[in-house]
Amino acid sequence: MALALAPHSERPSRELAELLAARIERDDVIERVEIAGPGFINLFLGPGWVAEALGEVLAAGDRFGRHTGPPLGRLQVELVSANPTGPLHVGTARNAAIGDALANVLEASGYEVEREYYFNDAGRQMELFAESVEARYLPRFGIEAEIPEGGYQGEYVNDLAGEIAAEHSDALLPLNPAERRRRLLLEAVERTIGRIRATLERFRVRIDTWRTERELLESGAVDDVVRRLREADHAYEADGAVFFRASAFGDEKDRVLIRSNGEPTYFAKDCAYLLDKDARGFSRLVYVWGADHHGTVKRLKGAAKALGVSAGVEVVLYQLVAFSRGGQPVRMSKRTGEMISLDELLDEVGPDAARYTLLTRSSDSPVEFDIEVVTRQTLDNPVFYVQYAHARIASILRRAVAQGVILEPWNQAGLGRLRAPTEVELVRTLAELPDVLESAAAAMAPHRLTHFAEQVAAAFHRFYTECRVLSDDASLTQARLWLCTASKLVLGITLGLLGVSAPESMERIGDDDV
RNA sequence: GCGCCGGUAGCUCAGCCAGGAUAGAGCGGCUGCCUUCUAAGCAGCGGGUCGCAGGUUCGAAUCCUGCCCGGCGCACCA
Structure with a gap:
């Protein structure tokens, strides 16, 4: 305050501070x-402040x-939208985690939020995918075939062909x-979409509406x-x-909408999709x-x-x-099939650690994700630190x-007796949630919640160490x-927004490793 | 070459938008703390030219300029 005023005043900031401080009333709220x-x-x-702040939470x-107050409006978040040419791979995990947590945050901050997934189920990639499946289907009936140049080499393509062959036998020949x-x-x-939906569910990503490129094309949009x-x-x-005058809107150059072969570009479909979304209010x-x-x-x-x-x-x-x-970079490519699926990641580290790890970093920051390291560090992952605090409270x-x-x-419980430094500090931390949430929504930066969760957990653990909860002193x-x-409430809310579970209990481990 | 994003502790990262107090967390290292509500915890020690150089300011990790590294993008691909 004094520092903010100092530039507008001739008095030094320190002197201003003293003037201001002298006028602040002391009572049991500000001691x-x-x-x-x-x-x-x-x-x-x-x-007085502690009781008041804690009362607000409760x-x-x-x-x-x-x-x-009244809702701020309807808002849509489009997330993931990976092509249905294969299972979701770990590369899309960050999108899913950020998109879902962001949607949660925006919802909590007053918007009516719809989460939408858009399938690119038309176009060149689909043709390649079809040819790739065919190349795995035909040999099952003695017909030689090869996956086309740039086609999909992954083992899952073979699995899909196998499933289709099992169901339809040679009927398609x-x-x-x-x-x-x-x-x-x-x-x-159809099968791939089913798998994607199952994976997202496992990753606790909620999708409200599914939109397809095909619908868009068929509607003439x-x-x-x-x-x-x-x-x-x-x-x-x-x-x-046909070109769009993108350069008139700050882009480097104009962009093609319809190619000279008559095919619309992805961008043209994006434009149609944009209108489709806008029409929904x-x-x-x-x-x-x-990026x-x-x-x-x-x-x-x-x-x-x-x-x-x-x-x-x-x-x-x-x-x-x-x-x-293990230090070896993993290249991600659906076409070569060299990839780790999101399902595998979930098998190895679980949705909590995976989501939390991906949500700790600012979206601007590149993430290095060594699967072995995250697996090995599972027990040291900050997510467990936070969850442990929650479980500890539940236990008490x-x-x-x-x-x-x-x-x-609570309003008869004498909350003013909470005077220990760790108690005051914990209440002070809890009271920050509204501000943290607001700033996370404003900056569309859900990662701020992970840091807040750690602060709450740390404040609680310190309180726990210093203050015994269940004692002879009844009040x-x-x-x-x-x-x-x-x-517990604040931790639960925060973890919930992140899509991370808030366990009621966690087994004690590590006692014997010491 | 141009554009966007990074470069903060040994490692992984917050803090930067709206400039302020000895720059934080986790992991790793070292030292203590369980007869009592979960030790997946707590306390402490050690560890930093906040990429570099200028500039603005009483004050810069934070704002401005230039430069150096790294990632991504610069299609009638998606």
């Missing part, structure tokens, strides 16, 4: 005021920190090649949007292709993209402007994850019940039980 450093006014919070219950591939593709895509852009003179024809459209797509952000936003999209278009970019195993509360302690209503026991309840 003591000190000046430090260049002009910091330190307020020492008293028992009164709000599991809604503590959440936005109150007599069909003409185009029809056969169409049928094989339908079968393969792509043709429509190109026509609209041309009519508004935001697009023009050149060299047999969202005030904000959030995209979660890997390898950052070059397409400007054209998307340009298109939104050109098309008069009323919703705000926002792109959350995350740096790609460098996966390795169970113990209290077992001892027959009857918890009085102090009451107050401390409420402090435990509030801590």
